[in-house]
Amino acid sequence: SPLPASLSPAGPGHPPVPRSTERTPGHGRPGAAEGRSGAVAGPGPSADSRVPPAGKAHQALQERYRVGSLLGRGGFGSVFAATRLSDGAPVAIKRVPRDRVRHWGELVSDAPLEIVLLAKVSRGCAGVIRLLEWLELPDSFVLVLERPERCQELSGFLAERGFLPEEEARALFRQVLEAVRHCTSCGVLHRDIKPENLLLDLASGQLKLIDFGCGAFLQDTAYTQFAGTLSYSPPEWIQHQRYHGEAATIWSLGLLLCHLVMGRHPFRRGQEIIRGRILFPRWLSQECQDIIKRCLSMQPSDRPSLEELFCHPWVQGVPLSEQGSAEGNTQLLGWS
Numbered sequence: 001s002p003l004p005a006s007l008s009p010a011g012p013g014h015p016p017v018p019r020s021t022e023r024t025p026g027h028g029r030p031g032a033a034e035g036r037s038g039a040v041a042g043p044g045p046s047a048d049s050r051v052p053p054a055g056k057a058h059q060a061l062q063e064r065y066r067v068g069s070l071l072g073r074g075g076f077g078s079v080f081a082a083t084r085l086s087d088g089a090p091v092a093i094k095r096v097p098r099d100r101v102r103h104w105g106e107l108v109s110d111a112p113l114e115i116v117l118l119a120k121v122s123r124g125c126a127g128v129i130r131l132l133e134w135l136e137l138p139d140s141f142v143l144v145l146e147r148p149e150r151c152q153e154l155s156g157f158l159a160e161r162g163f164l165p166e167e168e169a170r171a172l173f174r175q176v177l178e179a180v181r182h183c184t185s186c187g188v189l190h191r192d193i194k195p196e197n198l199l200l201d202l203a204s205g206q207l208k209l210i211d212f213g214c215g216a217f218l219q220d221t222a223y224t225q226f227a228g229t230l231s232y233s234p235p236e237w238i239q240h241q242r243y244h245g246e247a248a249t250i251w252s253l254g255l256l257l258c259h260l261v262m263g264r265h266p267f268r269r270g271q272e273i274i275r276g277r278i279l280f281p282r283w284l285s286q287e288c289q290d291i292i293k294r295c296l297s298m299q300p301s302d303r304p305s306l307e308e309l310f311c312h313p314w315v316q317g318v319p320l321s322e323q324g325s326a327e328g329n330t331q332l333l334g335w336s
């Protein structure tokens with residue numbers, strides 16, 4: 001096998017963790033059998049004389065990391081806990097078989113787009129998981145990622161807690177807004193924001209956005225292909241097969257907030273997404289209901305921008321009735 005037994009799809013002693021199959025498929029393509037590796041300052045090197053042979057990349061991996069248990073297995077790869085031998089740092093090793101690569105970093109690099117995008121966002125924001133390095137093996141790509149020592153997917157955390165008090169939800173939601181702002185400033189659209197793709201560092205309370213496998217370069221024009229999770233797709237995609245990056249992200253943030261404060265996705269089927277009727281529990285504050293309703297506006301142009309979301313009274317922790325006294329420009333934005 002080109003991979004250590006513990007990195008092969010059926011690693012010993014670790015039952016597979018089933019992942020959602022709701023994600024839309026992408027396209028793989030056959031590739032070179034050369035091994036490559038990359039540091040993370042930017043996309044990996046192109047296939048030239050610097051490229052190490054496959055065996056060397058594989059050996060480098062074994063020499064530098066001790067691979068442990070399976071953390072998760074999705075439709076697109078397997079993720080293992082590992083330890084960096086040089087300093088004992090916890091890392092996660094994600095192996096993506098070549099034929100499961102959904103999008104490639106055309107023009108910029110011959111690496112999977114997931115790697116190219118992660119390399120762009122990997123520095124400067126605690127709310128985005130860091131790609132430490134990547135390697136190419138004959139049949140797969142290997143991503144070495146930062147791994148919080150004690151962490152849990154937000155989906156699992158919410159399944160245990162049910163829903164969170166608004167104060168707690170606000171702190172987490174703000175972190176996600178910061179992470180999205182960072183990705184935007186790097187020209188990256190994640191396209192699959194949901195509780196399963198947010199890791200909660202249980203020691204620090206920091207959320208980290210993971211899994212850029214559905215991501216894209218940010219563009220001003222409409223996207224006409226969807227990648228991500230269908231139940232998080234916006235109504236304009238369901239009705240017209242088109243969406244703009246920011247408006248679709250705001251829609252998914254509205255759904256995420258529902259999960260945080262209500263413990264569940266508000267819509268179960270496509271039809272409900274188009275109708276967009278949400279039944280709020282009585283305990284939810286007016287401010288929180290207001291921000292969710294705005295994010296889940298049927299018309300993309302009615303949704304707030306990311307910067308407007310930062311100024312919403314609920315995010316600011318100010319009652320709607322007192323918005324004029326809040327710092328910033330909540331009044332100018334007409335939140336009422």
Ligand SMILES: Nc1ncnc2c1ncn2[C@@H]1O[C@H](COP(=O)(O)OP(=O)(O)OP(=O)(O)O)[C@@H](O)[C@H]1O
Pocket residue numbers: 019020023071072073074075076077078079091092094129145146147148151153196197199210211212213
């Ligand atoms: N850096 C990390 N540290 C700790 N755990 C991680 C890390 N990255 C991923 N995981 C775990 O592995 C799971 C699968 O990772 P990821 O979502 O990147 O893979 P995927 O194959 O693209 O999955 P999916 O089919 O859900 O999109 C995550 O949900 C998480 O539980």
